[in-house]
Amino acid sequence: MTELAELPAAPGAARTQGRPRSxxxxxxxxxxxxxxxxxxxxxxxxxxxxxxxxxxxxxxxxxxxxxxxxxxxxxxxxxLKGPPTQPLGDSVRADLIRLLSVVGQKDERAVRVMPCLMPEVSRSPEAYRIWQEAITEPRREVMREVLRRGVATGELRADLDLEVTVTMLISPLLLHRMVRWNPRLDEVDDLPEQIVDVVLRGVTA
Amino acid sequence: MTELAELPAAPGAARTQGRPRSxxxxxxxxxxxxxxxxxxxxxxxxxxxxxxxxxxxxxxxxxxxxxxxxxxxxxxxxxLKGPPTQPLGDSVRADLIRLLSVVGQKDERAVRVMPCLMPEVSRSPEAYRIWQEAITEPRREVMREVLRRGVATGELRADLDLEVTVTMLISPLLLHRMVRWNPRLDEVDDLPEQIVDVVLRGVTA
DNA sequence: GGATTCCGATACGGTTCCGTTCCGTATCGG
DNA sequence: CCGATACGGAACGGAACCGTATCGGAATCC
Incomplete structure (x- = not known):
């Protein structure tokens, strides 16, 4: 039987003898x-x-x-999910738009996989914890950091609620890209800009 | 065997003979x-x-x-899903808060069922169509109507994008109540008010 | 070259579910 | 009362999948 040529075995494997794992x-x-x-x-x-x-x-x-x-x-x-996209350190507005634009674009496949994970995540506390720690929380933190910068520069209100703002920014994109919650948004081509602009006007100092 | 007393059979059943269906x-x-x-x-x-x-x-x-x-x-x-909640016709702000507040509150059970439907909805065009027509679209339309009223009274910008605004209002609530996307929002007890206020300030004329 | 381990493939007994078909009983219209 | 149909329950053959075991061949180390 013709066996495929093997790559040099998985790294970190402490195996010593026999055929290495493919x-x-x-x-x-x-x-x-x-x-x-x-x-x-x-x-x-x-x-x-x-x-x-x-x-x-x-x-x-x-x-x-x-x-x-x-x-x-x-x-x-x-x-599946690598490290989150990093902001460039431009204006708060540009950074937020950048972060929102990659939702479901950078990871075409991840977007299609996510809905299939939802039942598991909502049923199992353990799955929920892993999902939070590995996927959603790191991405929220990146966005929080951008907002904190805006507060520090006085661009945003000092009493800004980070959690509410982050959620308001990401949720529409997530819901649209993941489950196409509102199909009429397909025709909107600058959704990230529009969302960021409305939210920023709502929370500007 | 003790048979439970039967209710008067499903209406519209054209059956004539024999034991009616329970x-x-x-x-x-x-x-x-x-x-x-x-x-x-x-x-x-x-x-x-x-x-x-x-x-x-x-x-x-x-x-x-x-x-x-x-x-x-x-x-x-x-x-599962009856008709959507109707606005009271108060101020735009009060109506929106009312519509957002019932998300996942009026229908405790529906909220837990929804995540289990997501895989089916994202895989099957037919399931997606039914889900849109029966569940999400009627609820969006109620909210659009409230926004249209606000535009008519001059309270909101005339060039307001209804679809984007509706999505911005509902998405954070949906994502939080359905899959608890950001657990830190558990501690926010006036989420609907906060969201409505930020969005309204962002789209006020 | 010999020992060892992995390879893909196949088969195993056990479990769950499918959709159907029978029971014996219950409940209706006529 | 009788015929017709529905009831809950049990069983059917067939399919899919589980996790394990075994096969002959292949790859690597000592």
């Missing part, structure tokens, strides 16, 4: 999970058989690496 | 579906066996009424 198979498995989620399969309905088939891999190859679906999913999601 | 069983089935969805079972993972067991009903009783899971779900969701 990093090619490793990647194929993670990719298969994302593929399936992207197609609309929920976490709950995601089957190990389907993952193995999609990855072109034996089930044993999956179970050799992860104890079960949960651990596999955790690693997959961490891979 | 409207009690009918209701129990719909209720069971909502119960299960509320507990975090996704549409995909919702099983007819579980529904029948929860409703205290034979599976045949379900299949006698609906051809499959899809048709049963459709009827369930239509039952």
């Amino acid at each position: 990093s090619r198979a490793h990647e194929a498995i993670l990719e298969a999970v994302l593929d399936l989620l992207e197609e609309g399969v929920t976490v709950e309905a995601l089957s190990m058989e389907a993952i193995a088939a999609r990855a072109g891999v034996g089930k044993a190859t999956i179970y050799r690496r992860w104890a079960g679906k949960d651990e596999l999913l955790l690693e997959t999601l961490i891979k | 409207s009690r069983a009918h209701e129990a089935i719909l209720e069971a579906v909502l119960d299960l969805l509320e507990e975090g079972v996704t549409v995909e993972a919702l099983s007819m066996e579980a529904i029948a067991a929860r409703a205290g009903v034979g599976k045949a009783t379900i299949y006698r009424r609906w051809a499959g899971k899809d048709e049963l779900l459709l009827e369930t969701l239509i039952k």
Whole structure:
């Protein structure tokens, strides 16, 4: 049987003897999970058989690496979302527009995967915690920092509620890009600018 | 076997002979579906066996009424969301606050069910259409009407973009009440007022 | 070259759910 | 009272999936 040439094995593996694990198979498995989620399969309905088939891999190859679906999913999601976009340090307005513009643009796939994660997140406190810590909170913090800068320069009101403002900025974009909550917004091509302008006018000192 | 007393059969049933269908069983089935969805079972993972067991009903009783899971779900969701809350016709500000305040309050159960519907909605164009027509669009229209009144009275800018404004008002509430996107907002007790005030200041004439 | 480990593939017994088909009983119209 | 239909419950054959085991071959270390 013709075996694919192997990449130089996963880093950090403390293995000493025998054939090293194929990093090619490793990647194929993670990719298969994302593929399936992207197609609309929920976490709950995601089957190990389907993952193995999609990855072109034996089930044993999956179970050799992860104890079960949960651990596999955790690693997959961490891979999915890299570090958040950083502001450029221009004006508050330009930075906010920049941060909003990348929502669902930089991560086409992540946007399609997210709705499939929602049931899990709203049911399991553990899933909720991971989702908060790894995905949403770091992105909110970046935006908070921009707003704090605006408060420090006097551009924004000193008594600004950071949490409310951050939520007001991101929520419309998230809801539109993730679930297309209001399809009429498809025709609005400068949504980030419009949102930032309304909010900034509302919270300017 | 002690049979429960029957309510006077579902209306519109053109049946003439034999024992009429139990409207009690009918209701129990719909209720069971909502119960299960509320507990975090996704549409995909919702099983007819579980529904029948929860409703205290034979599976045949379900299949006698609906051809499959899809048709049963459709009827369930239509039952779930009644007509949207109506504005009182006070000030624009008071009406908007009122509309935002009921998000996820009037319909405790609907809020918990919604996340479980998201995967289905984002995967199936048909589900998306039904969701838009039956749930989100009627509620947006109520809010648009309030905004149009504000424009007519000169309270709001004449060139106001209704879609963007509606989305800016509702999205933060939806995201918070449905998936608790930002847990720090739990401590904010006047979120609707704050949002309305910022947006109104941003779009005042 | 020999030991060891991983590879993809296949098969296993066990579980859950499907949609249907029977029961024996209950409840209606005529 | 009788015929017709619905009821809850149980069982069916078939399908999908679980996690494990086993296979012959392939890759790497000692």
